[in-house]
Amino acid sequence: MTRCISERSLNLQAGGDRDRGVPGAGSVSAAIREPMLKRNALRVIPRSAVTVVIENQGLPRAFGVVANISDAGACVWTTGAFDVGENLVLRLSFALEPQPFQAAGRVVWGETGRNGAGALCYGLQWAHPSGPQHARLRGLIRVSS
Numbered sequence: 432m433t434r435c436i437s438e439r440s441l442n443l444q445a446g447g448d449r450d451r452g453v454p455g456a457g458s459v460s461a462a463i464r465e466p467m468l469k470r471n472a473l474r475v476i477p478r479s480a481v482t483v484v485i486e487n488q489g490l491p492r493a494f495g496v497v498a499n500i501s502d503a504g505a506c507v508w509t510t511g512a513f514d515v516g517e518n519l520v521l522r523l524s525f526a527l528e529p530q531p532f533q534a535a536g537r538v539v540w541g542e543t544g545r546n547g548a549g550a551l552c553y554g555l556q557w558a559h560p561s562g563p564q565h566a567r568l569r570g571l572i573r574v575s576s
Contacts, residue, residue, distance in 0.1 A: 490511075
């Protein structure tokens with residue numbers, strides 16, 4: 432089961448609309464549902480793909496896609512392998528944006544099993560949750576939802 436399930440997906444599940452493209456949404460346990468509903472920020476599933484290039488000092492670049500994103504962080508599917516606590520630099524490519532948005536984040540959790548495409552799911556927390564750059568990120572998230 433994946434933890435990359437958004438609050439929207441959980442709400443859809445409660446309303447009976449279970450298969451909206453979110454892996455595992457139909458089988459979310461209470462143990463996972465409760466902490467997700469208590470999050471500080473509303474997570475959104477982007478309407479268009481938000482791709483990401485992930486850089487970590489001295490390691491090859493990893494590539495991925497955002498499963499959900501918020502003011503506080505993001506859930507990312509990637510073929511890269513990271514440890515909880517690692518600091519990463521992400522270049523997020525939002526639809527219709529001419530340049531990627533660069534953000535720093537820290538891995539706060541990670542799945543141990545790969546999905547059918549060989550990707551792992553990670554929860555990332557933004558390193559700088561305030562200031563003009565973060566205000567721009569909030570705007571990009573709002574437009575993408």
